[in-house]
Amino acid sequence: MELKRLELFGFKSFADRTRFEFDSGITVIVGPNGCGKSNVVDAVKWVLGEQSARSLRGREMADVIFAGSESRRSLGFAEATLVFDNSRGLLPIGATEVEVSRRLYRSGESEYVLNRKPCRLRDVRELFMDTGVGADAYSLIEQGKVDVLLQSGPLERRLIFEEAA
Amino acid sequence: MELKRLELFGFKSFADRTRFEFDSGITVIVGPNGCGKSNVVDAVKWVLGEQSARSLRGREMADVIFAGSESRRSLGFAEATLVFDNSRGLLPIGATEVEVSRRLYRSGESEYVLNRKPCRLRDVRELFMDTGVGADAYSLIEQGKVDVLLQSGPLERRLIFEEAA
Amino acid sequence: SRERFMKTFESIRGHFQELFRKLFGGGKADVYLENEADVLESGIEVVARPPGKQLQRISLLSGGEKTMAAVALLLAIFRARPSPFCILDEVDAALDEANIDRFTGLVREFLDRSQFVIITHNKRTMGIGDVLYGVTMGEPGVSRKVSVKFSDIHQAGYVTDDKQA
Amino acid sequence: SRERFMKTFESIRGHFQELFRKLFGGGKADVYLENEADVLESGIEVVARPPGKQLQRISLLSGGEKTMAAVALLLAIFRARPSPFCILDEVDAALDEANIDRFTGLVREFLDRSQFVIITHNKRTMGIGDVLYGVTMGEPGVSRKVSVKFSDIHQAGYVTDDKQA
Numbered sequence: 059m060e061l062k063r064l065e066l067f068g069f070k071s072f073a074d075r076t077r078f079e080f081d082s083g084i085t086v087i088v089g090p091n092g093c094g095k096s097n098v099v100d101a102v103k104w105v106l107g108e109q110s111a112r113s114l115r116g117r118e119m120a121d122v123i124f125a126g127s128e129s130r131r132s133l134g135f136a137e138a139t140l141v142f143d144n145s146r147g148l149l150p151i152g153a154t155e156v157e158v159s160r161r162l163y164r165s166g167e168s169e170y171v172l173n174r175k176p177c178r179l180r181d182v183r184e185l186f187m188d189t190g191v192g193a194d195a196y197s198l199i200e201q202g203k204v205d206v207l208l209q210s211g212p213l214e215r216r217l218i219f220e221e222a223a
Numbered sequence: 224m225e226l227k228r229l230e231l232f233g234f235k236s237f238a239d240r241t242r243f244e245f246d247s248g249i250t251v252i253v254g255p256n257g258c259g260k261s262n263v264v265d266a267v268k269w270v271l272g273e274q275s276a277r278s279l280r281g282r283e284m285a286d287v288i289f290a291g292s293e294s295r296r297s298l299g300f301a302e303a304t305l306v307f308d309n310s311r312g313l314l315p316i317g318a319t320e321v322e323v324s325r326r327l328y329r330s331g332e333s334e335y336v337l338n339r340k341p342c343r344l345r346d347v348r349e350l351f352m353d354t355g356v357g358a359d360a361y362s363l364i365e366q367g368k369v370d371v372l373l374q375s376g377p378l379e380r381r382l383i384f385e386e387a388a
Numbered sequence: 389s390r391e392r393f394m395k396t397f398e399s400i401r402g403h404f405q406e407l408f409r410k411l412f413g414g415g416k417a418d419v420y421l422e423n424e425a426d427v428l429e430s431g432i433e434v435v436a437r438p439p440g441k442q443l444q445r446i447s448l449l450s451g452g453e454k455t456m457a458a459v460a461l462l463l464a465i466f467r468a469r470p471s472p473f474c475i476l477d478e479v480d481a482a483l484d485e486a487n488i489d490r491f492t493g494l495v496r497e498f499l500d501r502s503q504f505v506i507i508t509h510n511k512r513t514m515g516i517g518d519v520l521y522g523v524t525m526g527e528p529g530v531s532r533k534v535s536v537k538f539s540d541i542h543q544a545g546y547v548t549d550d551k552q553a
Numbered sequence: 554s555r556e557r558f559m560k561t562f563e564s565i566r567g568h569f570q571e572l573f574r575k576l577f578g579g580g581k582a583d584v585y586l587e588n589e590a591d592v593l594e595s596g597i598e599v600v601a602r603p604p605g606k607q608l609q610r611i612s613l614l615s616g617g618e619k620t621m622a623a624v625a626l627l628l629a630i631f632r633a634r635p636s637p638f639c640i641l642d643e644v645d646a647a648l649d650e651a652n653i654d655r656f657t658g659l660v661r662e663f664l665d666r667s668q669f670v671i672i673t674h675n676k677r678t679m680g681i682g683d684v685l686y687g688v689t690m691g692e693p694g695v696s697r698k699v700s701v702k703f704s705d706i707h708q709a710g711y712v713t714d715d716k717q718a
């Protein structure tokens with residue numbers, strides 16, 4: 059169930075539509091401090107259903123919509139799309155490619171789309187259940203958070219193990 | 224009130240008596256992961272009166288005593304000595320050089336020495352009060368903790384400002 | 389469900405012991421239930437002893453040692469319950485060059501079953517990428533993606549904005 | 554006491570605004586009382602806007618931007634209430650090379666009134682040292698100090714055990 063590509067538009071600092079095509083092996087992302095690398099990681103969490111603004115470094119969900127800059131006005135919505143290869147049928151959906159999209163308007167209205175058909179957040183979450191993929195899985199290690207498993211208490215650690223089991 | 228030197232003996236990984244002479248400008252300490260650099264910082268905090276084992280990454284104070292290694296037996300006490308230049312008289316003591324020593328035995332017994340005279344922990348703490356020097360001052364930034372001032376809540380931040388004021 | 393948890397747990401445990409030894413070139417680590425009688429509720433403990441050192445609390449390990457132990461545990465969970473992809477955001481921040489080599493060497497061994505997206509500032513880590521993307525902010529506040537050739541990094545270490553993606 | 558706090562606070566505030574601009578090459582930052590009517594109890598808020606970007610919550614800043622803003626604030630406190638020495642343990646971990654240069658450049662400006670002890674893995678940061686110590690663990694678990702010449706780092710980047718201190 060490979061990640062094929064991620065497209066961002068209006069998501070945090072990605073004011074312009076930007077596409078990342080992922081390699082089947084190792085894709086490395088580099089750039090100066092503050093250029094937007096961790097924002098790419100936030101976008102993946104977000105499109106997979108992350109509902110905690112805090113876990114995206116914000117305080118309210120609208121914080122992920124491009125807020126403008128010296129040279130640009132703010133935008134009216136944030137959008138991210140993640141495309142998976144499903145040729146091995148690991149995702150319980152009848153298609154060899156799975157495209158998940160999420161859009162958030164400043165009004166607070168949200169849209170979710172699965173292979174071009176509107177759906178609900180829970181449909182997205184249920185799709186990825188049992189695949190080890192998810193906004194809070196152990197497969198996504200955020201900046202500064204690598205030690206969490208070691209520093210947390212025995213019971214917190216258990217929760218992460220349970221997710222894997 | 225310059226730092227002149229630090230001597231460690233039996234403190235954490237410093238099983239052998241080791242001396243660091245500090246430059247009046249910038250002293251840089253380098254070395255591989257786990258070699259003992261942060262232990263040097265812990266020693267400075269400790270000799271200045273740090274009483275929280277947790278803030279020295281341990282759970283009880285005895286954790287700072289050399290615990291042995293593959294090739295060495297554990298030691299019976301930990302000792303650290305910090306020497307300051309006091310030629311400008313910033314420290315309220317009648318000497319141009321100030322030497323502070325702390326020793327902790329496995330029994331839990333502690334010794335503090337100020338210019339070769341035994342004293343109590345509070346004498347050490349009082350000596351450094353109002354100098355901006357101390358185990359928990361803003362002048363000692365621990366590994367992984369540089370953001371603390373930014374991440375903490377407004378009231379926590381206030382406590383740090385008050386210490387400076 | 390109790391059996392399923394224990395099966396995964398034992399698998400993680402075995403992998404952790406092995407991956408720790410691999411990353412540290414020796415030493416010993418383990419993960420176990422605090423209360424073996426209470427499989428469904430018990431917290432999980434972690435112990436780790438780098439080669440040649442004495443077994444002590446994990447909190448006493450250095451910054452880089454904690455990262456390496458955490459990576460061993462995370463990849464152990466990964467191996468027990470493979471996730472299709474793994475995103476690592478600057479997990480190498482605390483590592484010295486020798487440890488970065490061990491870390492990147494281990495990531496390569498996981499390529500047969502997982503895809504990686506790695507964010508880094510380190511040239512050695514960049515070296516294992518099959519594809520390299522740069523993110524820049526030529527226009528302040530607006531992120532852009534550029535493709536980076538390996539020859540670019542070794543000269544400047546940095547991605548300049550005049551490349552098109 | 555209320556006056557004394559406000560005097561120091563205003564001093565920190567002024568320095569922070571200036572040091573932030575210096576470290577970021579522009580932009581704007583401020584520190585202020587949450588409740589100006591309650592000087593003795595009020596929490597303290599921090600805002601920061603890197604050059605060209607929109608003012609947003611400080612939590613949305615990148616890892617490196619947070620480090621730079623935190624350094625500006627810490628050095629502002631330092632300048633308002635000078636401490637005789639400052640110990641920095643790997644504060645450059647999240648910084649890219651350009652920011653490391655700005656950070657080290659700023660540290661140099663503080664040398665007229667403060668002494669620094671800096672722990673780092675970064676070659677550029679090592680470059681500003683007047684004295685360079687290496688810590689090694691040739692004998693596992695036992696730390697040793699060695700003197701390092703600048704010519705040693707540029708070749709190997711690492712300190713080998715066969716040097717005597």
Ligand SMILES: Nc1ncnc2c1ncn2[C@@H]1O[C@H](COP(=O)(O)OP(=O)(O)OP(=O)(O)O)[C@@H](O)[C@H]1O
Nearest residue numbers: 070091092093094095096097123124125615616617
């Ligand atoms: N909604 C938004 N609109 C515009 N800009 C935003 C928004 N949210 C975050 N940003 C900006 O994105 C930048 C942070 O990006 P990010 O965390 O991805 O940086 P980074 O490349 O990971 O840097 P580092 O190497 O320091 O970790 C910040 O400067 C922040 O101001």
Ligand SMILES: Nc1ncnc2c1ncn2[C@@H]1O[C@H](COP(=O)(O)OP(=O)(O)OP(=O)(O)O)[C@@H](O)[C@H]1O
Nearest residue numbers: 235256257258259260261262288289290450451452
């Ligand atoms: N009481 C003790 N006896 C023996 N060794 C100890 C003791 N306390 C800590 N250590 C060892 O000291 C090492 C940690 O040292 P330290 O944190 O100074 O490393 P470091 O040089 O800062 O590394 P890094 O670059 O990874 O931050 C650990 O391996 C730990 O096991």
Ligand SMILES: [Mg+2]
Nearest residue numbers: 096201615616
């Ligand atoms: Mg980042």
Ligand SMILES: [Mg+2]
Nearest residue numbers: 261366450451
């Ligand atoms: Mg350290």
